[in-house]
Amino acid sequence: MAFRDKKFIAYQNQIIGIHAPQSQISELRELYDNIRLNHDTYRFFCTMHSVRSLVSMATSILKQDIDLLPYPEDIRKLSFSFWEEALREDILKYMTKYIRLGQDSELLTKAANLEDLRDYSRMFLRMLGSIYDNLQASDPVFLNGLTCQPFYFGERPNFSWLEEQTEDALQKLIYDDEKYECLRTIRVLRFYSENFLLLIKPDRLRYWIRSTAIRDADETLIDLRRQGY
Amino acid sequence: MDRGRTEGQSIGQITSGINQGNTLALKTIDFVRRQLPAWRDDSDRPDERSENKLNMQLCKFLDSYARNNFPMVRFDHEEYQAGHRSVDFSASPVKTTVIGVRQYTIYDPILVLECKRLPAPPPQDREREYVTGGIERKSGGFSDLNWDFMAQIWI
Numbered sequence: 001m002a003f004r005d006k007k008f009i010a011y012q013n014q015i016i017g018i019h020a021p022q023s024q025i026s027e028l029r030e031l032y033d034n035i036r037l038n039h040d041t042y043r044f045f046c047t048m049h050s051v052r053s054l055v056s057m058a059t060s061i062l063k064q065d066i067d068l069l070p071y072p073e074d075i076r077k078l079s080f081s082f083w084e085e086a087l088r089e090d091i092l093k094y095m096t097k098y099i100r101l102g103q104d105s106e107l108l109t110k111a112a113n114l115e116d117l118r119d120y121s122r123m124f125l126r127m128l129g130s131i132y133d134n135l136q137a138s139d140p141v142f143l144n145g146l147t148c149q150p151f152y153f154g155e156r157p158n159f160s161w162l163e164e165q166t167e168d169a170l171q172k173l174i175y176d177d178e179k180y181e182c183l184r185t186i187r188v189l190r191f192y193s194e195n196f197l198l199l200i201k202p203d204r205l206r207y208w209i210r211s212t213a214i215r216d217a218d219e220t221l222i223d224l225r226r227q228g229y
Numbered sequence: 230m231d232r233g234r235t236e237g238q239s240i241g242q243i244t245s246g247i248n249q250g251n252t253l254a255l256k257t258i259d260f261v262r263r264q265l266p267a268w269r270d271d272s273d274r275p276d277e278r279s280e281n282k283l284n285m286q287l288c289k290f291l292d293s294y295a296r297n298n299f300p301m302v303r304f305d306h307e308e309y310q311a312g313h314r315s316v317d318f319s320a321s322p323v324k325t326t327v328i329g330v331r332q333y334t335i336y337d338p339i340l341v342l343e344c345k346r347l348p349a350p351p352p353q354d355r356e357r358e359y360v361t362g363g364i365e366r367k368s369g370g371f372s373d374l375n376w377d378f379m380a381q382i383w384i
Contacts (some may be wrong), residue, residue, distance in 0.1 A: 082294040130299050131256045132247060153246025190239040195246025218323060221253070221301055223239045225322075225339075229252045 001039070003032045016063050034075050041078055044067055044088045047096060054099050086123060086210040094209060112208035116147060123210040123225065124151070127217035132224070147203040148168055152196040162198075170200060188216070190223060253301075254340045254378040257320045260299045261342065261382065264291055280346045283384050287344065288318040305338070316341040316379075342380045 005025055011017065019026040035042060043167040047053055050065045050174060072078065080088060098105040112120070121137035129135045141162045148170075150159050174187050188207070191198040201207040251253060268274070268290045277283050285306050292304040306318045319338035 081300065083300050084296075127300055131253055133303055134246065151241065155246070187238045192239065192241035192243050194244055197243070217301070219239075221322065224243065224247070225253055227242055228245045228250050229243065 001032075001036060003029065005029075014060075016066050031071075034071075038075070038078050039102075040088060040092060041080070043092055045069055047091060054096060058100050059096075083123070083127065084212050086214065090209050090211040096192060098206070107206040107209070108204055111203040112147060112205045116208050117147065120208045120213045121149060121151075121209055123213035124149075124220075126219050127214055129222055131221070132229070142203065143170065145203055146174060146200060147208065149199045149208075150196055150201070154195055157194065157196050159196075174200060174202060180214045188219075190216075190220060192223065192227070251378065254320075257299075257302055257340050258378070258380050260295070260302075261291060261320075261380065264294055265384075267294075278346075280344065281384075282318045283330070283346065284344045287382075287384065292319075317344045318342050340378050340380065342382060343383045347383045352371050 005028075009017070018031065046061045046065045046069070049068060050061045053059055053061050053065070056173070070078065075108060094105070094107050098107045102108070117140040121140075124138055132153060134154045136152055136156070138152060138156065138159055141148040141150070141159070143163075148162060150162070170189075176188060187201060189198075189200040189202065197220065206212070231275055265287075269286055271290065274286060275289075277286065288304050288306040295304060299322060302320050302321060304318055304320055307316075319342065320340040321338040
């Protein structure tokens with residue numbers, strides 16, 4: 001994306017130009033600045049709505065997609081809440097590649113590391129902590145191919161027993177290969193006891209990005225309501 | 230290996246650490262209560278006297294503010310009840326949830342709120358009716374309101 005206010009410019013049909021007479025140059029500059037400032041948001045809109053991007057082409061979009069971009073008089077109306085921003089960033093950073101590359105995408109080739117788990121926990125706590133304000137996260141436990149993220153309400157429990165448990169039972173709980181021959185079901189396990197909650201899932205990054213934390217917070221809220229809280 | 234079907238499953242029960250039952254509904258009431266002064270003093274808010282318009286303003290304010298500060302719940306104006314009744318606005322979960330034996334959906338709130346304007350327009354004894362009527366409706370005088378929690382806001 002570039003702004004040009006001097007001399008003639010020619011370009012091919014895959015480039016879109018927005019022209020204004022010299023008398024409206026300040027408005028054109030404002031338009032350019034606003035689009036540049038909200039570039040990620042506009043990319044997100046194109047990714048979600050384009051009939052070409054991620055459909056017939058990987059990243060290419062149509063002029064029609066540009067025409068449909070929102071441009072409110074008060075540009076602040078484009079602002080997202082913190083969790084909407086997380087969804088936008090995950091879609092742009094991970095989901096587009098996941099759709100294009102599948103098994104070869106970062107979401108499936110990379111195991112979530114400590115920093116990924118910290119981001120996940122922060123998002124989970126910010127969502128669910130708005131209601132259960134004494135909810136806190138403990139350090140994640142990395143098992144063989146599985147990751148367990150503990151949370152607790154109030155006083156910190158002793159989680160040392162977690163690393164002593166045999167992993168086979170957990171593997172069987174998470175990967176259900178017995179129910180159907182041709183379909184592998186992967187469970188996201190939420191285990192509640194006393195004042196703690198364990199989230200146990202495969203270690204792939206796909207299960208531990210912030211947008212997944214939002215969904216897990218929703219589902220945990222359902223569980224807690226069912227339990228009378 | 231990770232492109233199979235994914236399903237969530239929960240086991241067990243929290244037995245300590247959360248001190249209050251029905252925390253979601255009570256926290257929602259607390260959230261609404263804490264936002265009332267900010268809504269009253271909002272300089273962008275047009276001056277209105279009509280109870281319906283005030284209700285709508287408050288509902289929009291709460292829903293907008295909740296996006297960032299109370300993200301598990303959203304607010305809707307004019308929640309219809311059985312028959313011709315409606316409550317002024319409601320708080321709903323952001324996705325389908327089963328609570329007790331009942332399935333709550335995004336169309337099915339977990340808390341309803343009624344707003345009453347003060348001072349009450351004539352006849353003046355309405356203020357008494359606000360209290361007694363509200364309590365009667367909740368306590369079974371009007372059995373069509375089948376809610377565990379109901380809040381009344383005086384604006």
